[in-house]
Amino acid sequence: MTVKYTPEHEWIQLEDHEYAVVGITLHAQDALGDVVFVDLPEVGRTYAKGEQAGVVESVKAAADVYMPIAGEVSEVNEDLRVDPSLANKDPLGAGWFFKILIKDMAEFDALMDEPEYAKFVQANK
Amino acid sequence: MSATQQELQKTPLHALHLELGARMVPFAGYSMPVQYPAGLMAEHQHTRASAGLFDVSHMGQLRLAGPDAAVAFETLMPVDVVDLAPGKQRYGLLLTDEGTIIDDLMFVNRGGELFVIVNGACKAGDLAHIHERIGSRCAVVPMPERALLALQGPKAVDALRRVVPGVEKLVFMTGAGFQAKGVDLFVTRSGYTGEDGFEISVPALQAEAFARALLAQPEVKPVGLGARNSLRLEAGLCLYGNDIDTTTTPIEAALQWAIQKVRRTGGARAGGFPGAERVLAQLDGREPIARKRVGLVALERVPVREHVELQDVHGQRVGEVTSGLLGPTMDRPIAMGYVPPQLAAAGTRLNAIVRGKPVPMEVAPMPFVPNRYYRG
Numbered sequence: 001m002t003v004k005y006t007p008e009h010e011w012i013q014l015e016d017h018e019y020a021v022v023g024i025t026l027h028a029q030d031a032l033g034d035v036v037f038v039d040l041p042e043v044g045r046t047y048a049k050g051e052q053a054g055v056v057e058s059v060k061a062a063a064d065v066y067m068p069i070a071g072e073v074s075e076v077n078e079d080l081r082v083d084p085s086l087a088n089k090d091p092l093g094a095g096w097f098f099k100i101l102i103k104d105m106a107e108f109d110a111l112m113d114e115p116e117y118a119k120f121v122q123a124n125k
Numbered sequence: 126m127s128a129t130q131q132e133l134q135k136t137p138l139h140a141l142h143l144e145l146g147a148r149m150v151p152f153a154g155y156s157m158p159v160q161y162p163a164g165l166m167a168e169h170q171h172t173r174a175s176a177g178l179f180d181v182s183h184m185g186q187l188r189l190a191g192p193d194a195a196v197a198f199e200t201l202m203p204v205d206v207v208d209l210a211p212g213k214q215r216y217g218l219l220l221t222d223e224g225t226i227i228d229d230l231m232f233v234n235r236g237g238e239l240f241v242i243v244n245g246a247c248k249a250g251d252l253a254h255i256h257e258r259i260g261s262r263c264a265v266v267p268m269p270e271r272a273l274l275a276l277q278g279p280k281a282v283d284a285l286r287r288v289v290p291g292v293e294k295l296v297f298m299t300g301a302g303f304q305a306k307g308v309d310l311f312v313t314r315s316g317y318t319g320e321d322g323f324e325i326s327v328p329a330l331q332a333e334a335f336a337r338a339l340l341a342q343p344e345v346k347p348v349g350l351g352a353r354n355s356l357r358l359e360a361g362l363c364l365y366g367n368d369i370d371t372t373t374t375p376i377e378a379a380l381q382w383a384i385q386k387v388r389r390t391g392g393a394r395a396g397g398f399p400g401a402e403r404v405l406a407q408l409d410g411r412e413p414i415a416r417k418r419v420g421l422v423a424l425e426r427v428p429v430r431e432h433v434e435l436q437d438v439h440g441q442r443v444g445e446v447t448s449g450l451l452g453p454t455m456d457r458p459i460a461m462g463y464v465p466p467q468l469a470a471a472g473t474r475l476n477a478i479v480r481g482k483p484v485p486m487e488v489a490p491m492p493f494v495p496n497r498y499y500r501g
Contacts, residue, residue: 033351034166036451039427059451060165060450
């Protein structure tokens with residue numbers, strides 16, 4: 001499955017031709033430390049690309065989670081709300097944040113791929 | 126690398142922090158470990174359960190020497206310096222002429238001199254202030270040649286006594302000089318976590334070897350500044366710059382316990398410190414205070430951080446949070462903030478406005494986690 005990345009350290013993975021899953025990257029969870037709280041977007045609401053769609057907090061810091069591309073939120077990860085440490089334990093799997101119905105596939109295609117994101121993280125260290 | 130990073134100072138344990146895999150951050154002009162690979166939460170829990178080793182060498186150590194040192198130092202603070210017995214340690218506050226707080230500090234009567242520990246970010250300003258006000262009455266000697274370590278937690282004494290025999294005889298808020306393998310140490314039984322523990326002043330050149338000797342003890346793990354902050358907040362202790370600063374008086378900050386009777390109205394040495402008129406008027410209730418520092422516990426599991434607005438139940442803005450996080454020991458969001466005195470009673474309901482939404486909070490007594498000091 002194709003996975004893309006944002007400069008704000010979200011990942012977005014295609015589920016099929018319409019839907020995608022969004023979470024925070026391994027790098028993001030590592031930088032934050034132990035995640036103790038998440039705030040998730042509203043199901044059914046449409047968000048613009050770059051709009052704040054959630055919050056992730058560790059003991060020491062809070063960070064916003066942004067919508068990687070425009071879309072309507074179709075589902076949020078209720079397990080993550082109950083156990084925010086999933087974002088540390090399995091950020092690319094069980095620690096997903098929300099799913100969206102993609103509005104414009106071109107926005108998805110324009111995001112960074114894995115090697116580009118790795119380079120981006122390295123350059124911003 | 127940015128200019129600020131190049132200018133950061135390093136503590137004598139810098140190489141050891143890197144070797145231990147610490148994540149280093151700028152703090153008080155120093156490159157400091159915010160956490161080690163175990164992570165903040167594990168480091169916090171370890172300190173509450175066993176013993177955590179902290180590098181606090183960024184803090185300022187200084188000596189005030191000479192026959193007039195205690196009398197002179199007392200003119201800068203609303204606390205009893207003169208009657209502090211040799212070997213005893215006390216909490217102090219440097220005040221502006223308006224009675225607001227320049228810094229909070231700890232000092233020990235070492236017999237013949239006072240040993241003072243001040244906040245890292247304040248140390249240059251403190252030194253200048255002390256020099257200016259009492260530099261002609263006593264020697265004011267900074268001690269950059271010494272590192273400062275803290276070993277905190279219920280098993281700190283078991284670990285430290287193996288390396289420095291005799292420290293177990295100290296009780297809370299006392300200090301003494303010790304020799305360990307020829308190294309001159311000054312140890313106090315105090316700290317910033319609410320736990321039993323020690324702060325150890327050690328010559329910079331021997332600091333790394335000493336830290337390694339402590340880390341070799343089975344009870345001890347390194348702990349970063351991140352957990353230091355969550356531990357001190359659970360213990361109800363102020364962080365200078367957040368909870369107290371030059372806009373707050375000791376009475377607004379609910380630190381009147383630090384003002385001994387002898388310095389209060391009617392005491393043998395009442396007043397005579399900067400801002401005394403205002404501070405004592407507030408303490409006596411002759412001048413009302415507009416706000417007071419309180420502890421707060423959130424009734425929902427949403428962390429409430431510094432600068433968050435506090436509202437009363439009618440939606441009126443009444444104050445602000447100055448420190449806040451999810452307390453790892455309690456697994457609940459805790460905070461300190463300032464509210465009008467009529468809203469400062471324990472149990473008072475308030476709302477913290479987090480991302481535009483009210484999070485219900487209740488004024489709560491501090492410490493949030495009971496102190497476990499060793500008083501003998």
